[in-house]
Amino acid sequence: MTRFAVFRRVVFAAALTPAAALVYWTFTGDFTANPIDFITDTTGTTALTLLVFTLTVTPLRRVTGRNELIRLRRMLGLFAFFYACLHMLTWVVLDWFFDVASMAADVVDRPFITLGMTTFLLLVPLALTSTAGMIRRLGRRWQQLHRLVYVAGVTAVIHSWWVVKADFRQPRLWALALCVLFGFRAWWALQSRSGSTRTRPAFQNS
Amino acid sequence: MLIRKAPDVRYSEVTPKSFYVRRREFIAAAAAAAVGAAAAFSPAGTGRARAQGARAKLPNVRKGPFGTDEKLNSFADISGYNNYYEFGADKDDPARNAHRLVTRPWTIRVDGLVKSPASYDIDSFIKPHPLEERIYRLRCVEAWSMVIPWVGFPLADVIKRLDPLPSARFVEFTTLNDAKQMPGVRVPVLDWPYVEGLRIDEAMHPLAILAVGLYGEVLPNQNGSPIRLVVPWKYGFKSIKSIVRIRFTDQQPRTAWNVANAREYGFYSNVNPTVDHPRWSQATERRLGEFFRRKTLMFNGYGDQVASLYSGMDLRKYY
Numbered sequence: 001m002t003r004f005a006v007f008r009r010v011v012f013a014a015a016l017t018p019a020a021a022l023v024y025w026t027f028t029g030d031f032t033a034n035p036i037d038f039i040t041d042t043t044g045t046t047a048l049t050l051l052v053f054t055l056t057v058t059p060l061r062r063v064t065g066r067n068e069l070i071r072l073r074r075m076l077g078l079f080a081f082f083y084a085c086l087h088m089l090t091w092v093v094l095d096w097f098f099d100v101a102s103m104a105a106d107v108v109d110r111p112f113i114t115l116g117m118t119t120f121l122l123l124v125p126l127a128l129t130s131t132a133g134m135i136r137r138l139g140r141r142w143q144q145l146h147r148l149v150y151v152a153g154v155t156a157v158i159h160s161w162w163v164v165k166a167d168f169r170q171p172r173l174w175a176l177a178l179c180v181l182f183g184f185r186a187w188w189a190l191q192s193r194s195g196s197t198r199t200r201p202a203f204q205n206s
Numbered sequence: 207m208l209i210r211k212a213p214d215v216r217y218s219e220v221t222p223k224s225f226y227v228r229r230r231e232f233i234a235a236a237a238a239a240a241v242g243a244a245a246a247f248s249p250a251g252t253g254r255a256r257a258q259g260a261r262a263k264l265p266n267v268r269k270g271p272f273g274t275d276e277k278l279n280s281f282a283d284i285s286g287y288n289n290y291y292e293f294g295a296d297k298d299d300p301a302r303n304a305h306r307l308v309t310r311p312w313t314i315r316v317d318g319l320v321k322s323p324a325s326y327d328i329d330s331f332i333k334p335h336p337l338e339e340r341i342y343r344l345r346c347v348e349a350w351s352m353v354i355p356w357v358g359f360p361l362a363d364v365i366k367r368l369d370p371l372p373s374a375r376f377v378e379f380t381t382l383n384d385a386k387q388m389p390g391v392r393v394p395v396l397d398w399p400y401v402e403g404l405r406i407d408e409a410m411h412p413l414a415i416l417a418v419g420l421y422g423e424v425l426p427n428q429n430g431s432p433i434r435l436v437v438p439w440k441y442g443f444k445s446i447k448s449i450v451r452i453r454f455t456d457q458q459p460r461t462a463w464n465v466a467n468a469r470e471y472g473f474y475s476n477v478n479p480t481v482d483h484p485r486w487s488q489a490t491e492r493r494l495g496e497f498f499r500r501k502t503l504m505f506n507g508y509g510d511q512v513a514s515l516y517s518g519m520d521l522r523k524y525y
Contacts, residue, residue, distance in 0.1 A: 032286070032287055032297065032298065033279070033282075033283035033286060033287035033297075033494045033495075034287060034297070034350055034492070034494055036492065037350070037492075094497075095499075096499075097497075097498060102490075105487075106487065109482075109487070110485060110486055110487070111485070112485055112486075162485060163485075165348070166291070166295070166395045166396060166463075166466055166467075167291075167295035167393070167395045169393070
């Protein structure tokens with residue numbers, strides 16, 4: 001096994017840890033006094049973290065010149081989607097227990113829930129088209145479709161911002177991370193437009 | 207300003223400071239050691255263990271009025287899951303950090319529109335009042351709730367004793383603001399110190415109490431020791447903790463959450479299922495320990511007692 005293959009497995013195990021911890025705590029029964037809130041918080045924070053990590057792969061690859069990093073991108077993206085599904089399921093099953101009317105009212109009336117739902121719906125087509133077959137079939141349109149991940153990043157960060165009552169340190173950090181990552185991309189886009197004939201290698205394979 | 211202290215403890219009986227300071231360290235160390243490993247993997251474990259550090263029974267507590275036969279929340283839940291931003295913004299931060307709070311000696315300053323402004327030692331402040339147990343529902347503005355057996359005494363009795371001037375229309379409370387004991391106040395999450403207030407007629411209502419205990423024991427630090435307000439028909443944040451100052455005034459106090467975000471947190475903040483928080487519904491709540499949400503009751507179920515305080519008021523405007 002190459003060193004990168006080992007690294008990839010370590011990342012895989014790390015991404016699985018929050019889910020494993022939740023299962024473990026389910027059996028130990030020690031879930032704080034408000035388990036549903038705790039599960040919602042854990043799955044949501046993990047999904048957001050992994051989404052930001054996914055967006056970090058391409059800039060990191062260009063800065064370090066390590067092209068093999070691209071092989072982490074799909075895995076991280078799918079893990080982000082996995083935790084977003086858990087987050088969503090927690091809301092549907094544990095928080096509202098399939099009370100469709102209340103959930104629908106929440107999506108319409110509560111901007112932070114509207115944005116959460118938007119983020120989830122944006123991630124669904126990305127997850128569905130993440131297979132090698134789909135990438136081949138969609139060709140150039142795959143690129144265009146997957147730019148939706150930038151929108152999802154923004155809606156996810158605003159969603160996390162609007163949940164908070166007063167301590168905005170964490171959402172501020174996420175917003176800053178997004179700005180930095182988008183800043184890299186904007187800078188490279190500007191550079192390639194102003195004369196450079198080199199095509200962007202970051203988007204050539206996946 | 208004079209200090210009124212009941213001279214019922216002779217100086218020879220006072221434990222030397224070096225003893226109790228070391229005792230506190232000892233308790234902290236013992237608690238940490240006893241629990242350390244077991245708590246390592248549990249999200250609430252550390253807080254719960256610390257919460258059970260030094261628990262002292264309160265003597266002569268009689269049963270008070272306004273009880274409920276609803277199931278009580280456990281001591282571990284009440285003391286391990288709450289908001290007390292001076293000790294951190296997460297629910298288990300207060301239990302984790304509040305052992306740093308020193309609750310004796312403790313002085314309460316009483317000033318503003320009052321006959322004789324003064325500073326009171328905490329024990330002589332409490333002493334004239336017989337302790338009673340009050341089992342109240344607590345509804346947090348975040349839409350969770352608990353049932354809590356407080357120990358305390360009516361705020362009305364305290365106000366009568368303090369004798370405010372007729373011009374006093376509001377009473378304002380202030381929490382301790384000490385970065386040495388309270389790591390949370392180093393972060394400007396709120397405009398410290400925490401301030402809360404009531405209209406005088408609200409404060410004189412027999413449901414409003416000052417609490418000094420929980421489950422028949424001395425109030426845990428994280429729940430607002432040595433003395434806190436409990437107004438059960440209002441959202442939990444109105445029930446200010448660890449009070450160091452009581453001020454009578456003719457102006458509506460500038461309360462901490464109202465200053466932080468007036469659109470979301472009004473001065474009154476009565477529990478009201480028909481007026482939503484701008485970002486979430488207040489129609490239902492999760493009683494901790496229950497799976498299904500339950501309907502939130504007007505004035506947290508104390509409407510029969512308190513609704514008359516607000517007759518003629520538009521509660522959508524005065525939220």
